[in-house]
Amino acid sequence: MDTVTKLEQFLSNLESSNTPNDIQTLVTSLRDSYGVTNAVYHAVNLDGAPYAALTYTPEWMDHYQEQKYVQVDPVVRGALQQFHPMDWKRLDWSNRGSRNFLGEANDAGIGNQGFSIPIRGPNGQFALFTINDNCTDQQWEVFRKEFLRDMLLISHFIHNKVVKIMLPDGNRAQTPLSPREADTLKYLAHGMSRTNIAGKLEISEHTLRVYIDSARHKLGALNTVHAVSLAYTKGLILL
Amino acid sequence: MDTVTKLEQFLSNLESSNTPNDIQTLVTSLRDSYGVTNAVYHAVNLDGAPYAALTYTPEWMDHYQEQKYVQVDPVVRGALQQFHPMDWKRLDWSNRGSRNFLGEANDAGIGNQGFSIPIRGPNGQFALFTINDNCTDQQWEVFRKEFLRDMLLISHFIHNKVVKIMLPDGNRAQTPLSPREADTLKYLAHGMSRTNIAGKLEISEHTLRVYIDSARHKLGALNTVHAVSLAYTKGLILL
DNA sequence: CATAAATTCCCCATATATGGGGAGGGGCTA
DNA sequence: TAGCCCCTCCCCATATATGGGGAATTTATG
Incomplete structure (x- = not known):
């Protein structure tokens, strides 16, 4: 053989x-x-x-x-x-x-x-x-x-x-993140603070919070750390 | 051919x-x-x-x-x-x-x-x-x-x-995390709060903080989110 | 074109995380 | 056995994040 x-x-x-x-x-x-x-x-x-x-x-x-x-x-x-x-x-x-x-x-x-x-x-x-x-x-x-x-x-x-x-349902459609949400989570994963990220994206910190909150909700995450790790493992953000 | x-x-x-x-x-x-x-x-x-x-x-x-x-x-x-x-x-x-x-x-x-x-x-x-x-x-x-x-x-x-x-130096030795540090980061990635993790690990929240801090320092991370994402991408923790 | 989603801005109060200290006991390794 | 790392506990003060509201404009989608 x-x-x-x-x-x-x-x-x-x-x-x-x-x-x-x-x-x-x-x-x-x-x-x-x-x-x-x-x-x-x-x-x-x-x-x-x-x-x-x-x-x-x-x-x-x-x-x-x-x-x-x-x-x-x-x-x-x-x-x-x-x-x-x-x-x-x-x-x-x-x-x-x-x-x-x-x-x-x-x-x-x-x-x-x-x-x-x-x-x-x-x-x-x-x-x-x-x-x-x-x-x-x-x-x-x-x-x-x-x-x-x-x-x-x-x-x-x-x-x-x-x-x-x-995991027969593993190919289910992923929760999409908006570009701003993805950017936000990416920079959070890099260790940047809200203030810094807001500066980098040239938006107010209040606005940034909206993105973090909506990403958390979309992903069903319990908090920011969770949201970042979910987004990364699910392939929704690139580091 | x-x-x-x-x-x-x-x-x-x-x-x-x-x-x-x-x-x-x-x-x-x-x-x-x-x-x-x-x-x-x-x-x-x-x-x-x-x-x-x-x-x-x-x-x-x-x-x-x-x-x-x-x-x-x-x-x-x-x-x-x-x-x-x-x-x-x-x-x-x-x-x-x-x-x-x-x-x-x-x-x-x-x-x-x-x-x-x-x-x-x-x-x-x-x-x-x-x-x-x-x-x-x-x-x-x-x-x-x-x-x-x-x-x-x-x-x-x-x-x-x-x-x-x-990346010729890509095979450099990894910063090892202690078992407690790895556990801590894993549960943080799961979205658990400090209080919950301390309860799960049956240690005081103060002790938990020591692990988070030492993991942050070992990894050269800027904050907790950064530490978790570094530990995960470097293959130091399993989710 | 109507509806939905994304993007942007704001307030208030509270919960949680961070940075800086210090300290003792136990285990592994050179 | 001496030194290093791990595990565990504690205090204080400040910085940062979260949860609950509300609202406008622009951009996509069916």
Whole structure:
């Protein structure tokens, strides 16, 4: 079975996946067809909720959840600041929490080699697609060279499908912001005060307040900080 | 020349690209090898600055810049809210600004067909990779089916390279936030008041203030809104 | 052309955030 | 073990933001 066929097969299976269970099956068959120890799709943030389809043991997952490892896991922390797929060897495992985590992960049968692909979507979506294996550095390098591109595509398509399944109404029309409102929120995000922004936009501070208020109301935000973070994650403003 | 070779050739050319000029040349040769009307890499936000490598005419680019079309362009607005490559036909061209923009774009020789791939990186990076052409819907559909995957990979690798070139110190160590600081900023982003957050974290409001203050100082933020938006874009907190 | 939305201006009172201090206990690391 | 960072608590005074009103002109939209 050559490379193209593996990817083709995955994409064709993905096409006919319509439930969370299908995705789980898909990830398992992905692990088998590429001959690795584990394959993991982990949506760290999908409109506030997490979601995962993976081949780790349920025990390890429960443990991970209970210990709130998502906040400590160097893979997650690293991926949040990276764009390119990230090899686990290049992460910082120096502090105690990480070492502890690493030890427990090894005990849970997770491979010594691995890379994780960060996936970013609108609305603050953040997910990871991870492949890991037990093998030598050389073997791993060969795998990486051969399949990294497949994995990039797989990570993209699997996330796209998961969003479709988990957030069927995710494509609802967005609350539009008026140009002035968008400007206002942008400058607020930059840390400017009302007085400064009003000066920059050459309007009175009273007027500026109207924009902040109307943006808050449009977005259903509880306060200004909320409005700014909503507008940014929803892709309504550019920083 | 078959598909694999085109992509391979691009990636090999990319490997040896080390300056903005190289990227420009690369995009031009990309357009030629895939036989389309235009190829565009447009970093809308690269640490606050824009950057573009494209095959549009300089006149159109100047016009685009002068008119601040980035704020009106339905392609940009749409891509900000999408994950998957977005066909231009599926955008909303109904309002006056968009129609006007479309007319001028046609006059500038931009193809009637096109799709744009949104690219999201850490630090609020947002870029678009666009391919457009003059052809029928059917021809376009064929092109899309055949080359969409290539384009996804190209968009990923070109962005990765541009960031390396334009932000060579982009991989500097991030200001770490303590767990309490990160929690605090996260809840602030959710729109909670100090009083509520203090209650949730079961600490006094005074203590909470210390976290906000120290986070502000660590991030070099001008105020709380700024601190939250910095922490989020830098990947230091999960919403 | 009628209606809606955007943009601009203003007042008053209260709630909340910020800036400047200070202080003690506990844990990790060199 | 010494030093650094984290976590927790407190005071005072001032600056800034919010919530509740109201109203005009211009610009888009159907």
